[in-house]
Amino acid sequence: MAKFEYAPAPESRSIVSLRESYGLFIDGEFTPGAEDRAFKTISPASEEVLAEVTEAGPADVDRAVIAARKAYESTWSRLPGRERAKYLFRIARIVQEKARELAVLESLDNGKPIRESRDVDIPLAAAHFFYHAGWADKLEYAGYGPAPRPLGVAGQVIPWNFPLLMLAWKIAPALACGNTVVLKPAETTPLTALAFAEICQQADLPPGVVNILTGAGETGRALVTHPGIDKVAFTGSTEVGKEIARACAATRKKVTLELGGKAANIVFEDAPLDQAVEGIVNGIFFNQGHVCCAGSRLLVQESAYEDVLASLRRRLATLRLGDPLDKNTDVGAINSAAQLAKIRELSEVGEAEGAERWSPPCELPVKGFWFPPTVFTGVSQAHRIAREEIFGPVLSVLTFRTPAEALEKANNTPYGLSAGVWTEKGSLILYMASRLRVGVVWANTFNKFDPAAPFGGYKESGYGREGGRQGLEAYLDV
Ligand code: NDP
Numbered sequence: 001m002a003k004f005e006y007a008p009a010p011e012s013r014s015i016v017s018l019r020e021s022y023g024l025f026i027d028g029e030f031t032p033g034a035e036d037r038a039f040k041t042i043s044p045a046s047e048e049v050l051a052e053v054t055e056a057g058p059a060d061v062d063r064a065v066i067a068a069r070k071a072y073e074s075t076w077s078r079l080p081g082r083e084r085a086k087y088l089f090r091i092a093r094i095v096q097e098k099a100r101e102l103a104v105l106e107s108l109d110n111g112k113p114i115r116e117s118r119d120v121d122i123p124l125a126a127a128h129f130f131y132h133a134g135w136a137d138k139l140e141y142a143g144y145g146p147a148p149r150p151l152g153v154a155g156q157v158i159p160w161n162f163p164l165l166m167l168a169w170k171i172a173p174a175l176a177c178g179n180t181v182v183l184k185p186a187e188t189t190p191l192t193a194l195a196f197a198e199i200c201q202q203a204d205l206p207p208g209v210v211n212i213l214t215g216a217g218e219t220g221r222a223l224v225t226h227p228g229i230d231k232v233a234f235t236g237s238t239e240v241g242k243e244i245a246r247a248c249a250a251t252r253k254k255v256t257l258e259l260g261g262k263a264a265n266i267v268f269e270d271a272p273l274d275q276a277v278e279g280i281v282n283g284i285f286f287n288q289g290h291v292c293c294a295g296s297r298l299l300v301q302e303s304a305y306e307d308v309l310a311s312l313r314r315r316l317a318t319l320r321l322g323d324p325l326d327k328n329t330d331v332g333a334i335n336s337a338a339q340l341a342k343i344r345e346l347s348e349v350g351e352a353e354g355a356e357r358w359s360p361p362c363e364l365p366v367k368g369f370w371f372p373p374t375v376f377t378g379v380s381q382a383h384r385i386a387r388e389e390i391f392g393p394v395l396s397v398l399t400f401r402t403p404a405e406a407l408e409k410a411n412n413t414p415y416g417l418s419a420g421v422w423t424e425k426g427s428l429i430l431y432m433a434s435r436l437r438v439g440v441v442w443a444n445t446f447n448k449f450d451p452a453a454p455f456g457g458y459k460e461s462g463y464g465r466e467g468g469r470q471g472l473e474a475y476l477d478v
């Protein structure tokens with residue numbers, strides 16, 4: 001496979017008009033923070049400052065929770081479902097109308113390739129609002145009783161890997177079920193959440209139904225521990241998830257946690273090889289591997305090992321790394337200096353523990369945060385790179401001989417979010433899927449998402465489901 005040289009095809013960033021600084025979105029308005037504290041958000045591809053963003057303190061959290069409570073009691077929970085649905089449909093349509101702008105903004109702030117933000121993040125975010133708009137007036141048929149009630153005010157904290165999409169996963173079901181929300185985006189990726197605040201204004205959403213508080217971990221902590229919150233929804237690291245679970249224990253708060261993963265992507269010898277290699281690449285190099293359900297452990301049947309590895313190396317040599325706004329780019333920037341440091345550290349540990357490291361020839365830009373697609377072979381189950389979530393473009397390859405061995409290795413992890421199975425045998429797919437202790441099993445594909453399909457984990461990958469009929473339960477008093 002030759003790597004063709006393409007002329008650069010950058011998406012124009014002039015479609016995005018960034019403000020120099022942003023306030024907090026509380027009660028339908030952008031307002032300054034009580035403490036006058038701010039931080040800068042940068043482009044991880046160039047380290048250029050994109051905007052200054054307000055850091056919300058406890059007084060701001062208080063204000064936002066009060067606004068959300070007022071909106072919950074005076075309007076949102078009283079509206080019939082069909083009226084809430086209209087707002088959700090309107091938001092979905094505005095997200096679609098602004099899709100190009102939102103995609104550029106996401107790629108600028110997050111570092112992900114424009115092809116992914118344009119074709120995956122933003123369309124899926126719109127789809128989540130459309131899907132949940134459909135539920136808003138049908139909740140009594142969702143299987144949770146004849147008149148399911150909302151919970152109240154939801155405090156939601158999201159990570160930086162899919163900023164607008166995670167916002168949609170959180171806000172769409174909450175609103176459809178009649179709750180109001182206070183959401184904190186990640187410190188490094190606040191811009192699409194702030195653009196979403198403008199969308200709420202454009203959609204004439206009643207003030208206080210959605211409140212967006214920018215800030216760092218402290219803001220998140222203040223939000224989830226606020227006594228005025230009825231429901232906490234968190235996506236992020238297992239470590240912070242455990243802290244939140246402890247903080248909410250013995251309170252009336254209902255909690256859902258979507259945490260880390262260390263998914264096994266299992267390739268049997270009879271799998272369609274080219275398709276499997278595409279699935280492996282998608283599984284771990286999509287979004288620079290910043291994916292909780294990434295297929296970061298490749299388990300290959302020993303008899304197919306040489307063929308799979310040779311194909312995989314050939315394929316990786318064709319990946320283009322560089323400018324996230326270039327439509328030819330396959331692998332963008334690592335989201336932050338801190339995340340890059342973590343990926344480097346764990347990769348060095350991998351080498352030190354005796355695994356063999358390989359990357360295709362790949363020139364890294366001088367400015368910004370970059371890491372080449374990397375494959376470790378000779379990995380044993382005891383290695384840290386086989387056990388810990390690296391959250392970067394790093395694949396650990398292990399082998400197996402029998403389905404039972406594959407299962408044992410795949411399940412040998414504290415996580416349980418997702419897995420992939422590649423084989424032509426339907427019976428083997430069913431055998432594996434029913435024994436893999438994970439929330440999602442993809443068969444002969446990987447990283448497929450749909451708002452109608454519930455997503456969530458077992459074990460230390462968290463609890464609760466997002467999406468589908470099952471996801472509604474997290475926002476209803478049932
Ligand atoms: P965190 O879990 O720290 O961040 C997730 C969100 O929680 C962010 O909005 C963060 O704010 C916020 N937060 C941080 N501390 C607290 C707290 N004590 N209480 C409430 N909210 C808090 O993940 P990181 O961004 O630090 O990433 C660390 C590692 O976590 C990654 O290397 C990766 O392995 C894993 N991760 C997993 C994700 C997944 O989906 N499974 C997603 C993101 C990370 P802020 O960003 O401002 O710090």
